[in-house]
Amino acid sequence: MGKRIFGYFEQKEAKAGEVLERDPSPGSGLQCRPPAAAASGPLFTSFDLPKAILLGIQDAGFERCTPIQERCLTLSLKGRDVAGQAQTGTGKTAAFLITVLDRLIRSGPKSGTNPSALIVAPTRELALQIYEDAKVLGGHTPLRMTAVFGGVDYEKQARQLKEGTDIVIGTPGRLIDFLKQKVLVLNSVQVLVIDEADRMFDMGFIKDLRYLLRRLPPYDKRQSMLFSATLNYRVLELAYEHMNAPEEIYIEPQERTVDTVEQCVFHVGLEQKLPLLLGLLKRENWERLLIFCNTKAGVEFLAAKLRGNGYPAEGITGDLPQRKRLRLMERFKSGELKILVATDVASRGIHVEDITHVINYDLPQDREDYVHRIGRTARAGKTGKAISLADERNVWYLEPIENFLGKKIPVVWFGEDWLEQDKAGRVRMPRKEPYAQARQKKERRSGSDRPKMMGAKKHESGPGRPDSGRENPQESPPVRSKGKKPRKRRAGQKEPSTVQAAASREAGAS
Structure with missing residues (x-):
């Protein structure tokens, strides 16, 4: 393989700590290309790709295709839907990114600010990784890209979506949040990519994913690609439900682990x-x-x-x-x-x-x-x-x-x-808060006001209610023994002391 060229990024913390600036100067690098030994297929120049994409491929250090890239691009560049089984590190990210960039460039300028491509990833780290790779491969194109995921500035991401973008890369939770707030509209999506679909199931995101898929254009009006470490029954069911007769691609690794x-x-x-x-x-x-x-x-x-x-x-x-x-x-x-x-x-x-x-x-x-x-x-x-x-x-x-x-x-x-002696001594672990208190703090930070349940009593005692009057509001109220009801004191009458009460009981006994 030819000279190794990497795209370099410097993560700059803006006012919200977001990290999305590209720095072409050498520095702490991010490798975008797969191992050289895996890339032994045809040259990328053998595909009919726009010059801007070929320049991005050159910047990324790609020269020849890996097996998943060869088989995927042969189908996806013709507009076919693809469901691919491939492990991490096989080059599948470049395969679907090249397809997305090629389709959007060939479709010409779009009207409006709604995105034309949606890429869904299960984790924030993976979404950011795909975004960084997309900035390398699409660095010579006029296409705008936005990464949306939780934990960073909500307002900044919302502003980027309102200003207009071509490709949105995000996690299910934040995407649904923007969708419900009418900040994100998906009726113009031409290409959909679901990465690590099996992980979506494992992490419990499948309902969120189906929610997003139901708000996209019909499957015959868009191109869809799905990638997973395993194409099991659950993943294939999702593929055939929301994709247009996808071609299945199976790339079995020659070795489970790298020989090196x-x-x-x-x-x-x-x-x-x-x-x-x-x-x-x-x-x-x-x-x-x-x-x-x-x-x-x-x-x-x-x-x-x-x-x-x-x-x-x-x-x-x-x-x-x-x-x-x-x-x-x-x-x-x-x-x-x-x-x-x-x-x-x-x-x-x-x-x-x-x-x-x-x-x-x-x-x-x-x-x-x-x-x-x-x-x-x-x-x-x-x-x-x-x-x-x-x-x-x-x-x-x-x-x-x-x-x-x-x-x-x-x-x-x-x-x-x-064996080496431990010199750290005892480590104090942070004390966990009770679930109810932690939940209340979270709600106060987010400023969410949950609707009260219908029929709830106004002065019902319970966790966190100010009228419970107990040091530990999770404790049950004291239970009175059966028998005589406690005598009511008159207004202004002081409660008798313990000594006075004992003396009165003795007098009564005599």
Whole structure:
């Protein structure tokens, strides 16, 4: 393959922390092209593409097609609907972006401000990644692109949509929000793309996705493309319900994992897990490290422990504020942050160069997540190492992973000299708020006023109501014992003290 050329981006924080400025100067780069070894198909110049798109392909460093690109473009450039099965990193993003750009350029200038293309992704990170790749491939076209997802400036995104855009890339929740606010209108969409459709099902977005699809032009009035890691029954049902007789494309990876990833597993007890990790950090020659945990609490705990032992580490989880997540990812991409601890939110749709090591501090419960995790290293033909720690809680996931890979992961045995003492001491985890209080805070921040239920009593005691009169409003009101009703005091009469009450009872007994 010819000279490697990358599109470079600098994430600049505007007043809302949004990151959508392109910087053509060299810097912290984002790789848009797939590994050279996978691109052995026909030249992109063999397709009848506009010159502006060919220039964008050249900027991205593409020269030859990958299998999914070859088979998809052969059909999609003729206007056919496509349902493709392809793993992350096979070049499917470029395949549908080239199709979208080609169709919109050939259709000529549009009238109005409504978008002509809609690309739906399950996560904010993937939506932003697609947007950045689109800016490279469409950098020489006059087409305007907008990324919309939660966690960043709502008003700025709304203003961009009102000013007019050609391609909208977003997540289901924010797209529906703009649709209900009449900021986004989808009656002019010519091309629809659904990326990682299987993930839509896994994350519970299928109802939102169907809501969006029902508000698009009929399937015979637009071109539709769907991509998924697996074309299972649920995904195909969605495809045939909302697409126009799509052509099915199956790209089976030759290997589940890249050959340049060196894999190994350590069998370790829970009490030795952290000391072993600290020992590995001293033994391994790592430059940029991605560590995976299965839970948010695990990420926070491990990141705090690593910082306490002198390693600059940060954690990224699904509920981290979006602006902070973007800043963390930018620091990690630029090399300012060397260690990132993450849940599986970072295992799909995140493309960071030069990750030398991936460590599964917790073995993933889903065998496919293992492949996605270790696929973050050894990108673009480089080498990398994937280390897994199997303790007594999650060692049961190892066998399904090895069956999925079709081979055994080499076991490495360690001695006492591998273990490093934990110097961080006790880590205090943030205290969780009761669900009701957290929900009320969230509603107050968003300024939403939920309608009151019909028939609800005005002075009914319950969580958070000011008239409950108890220190802990979740406690039940005191229950009075059966018997005589308490005597009512006259106005101005003081309540007798405990001593007076006892004396009166004694007098009555005598």
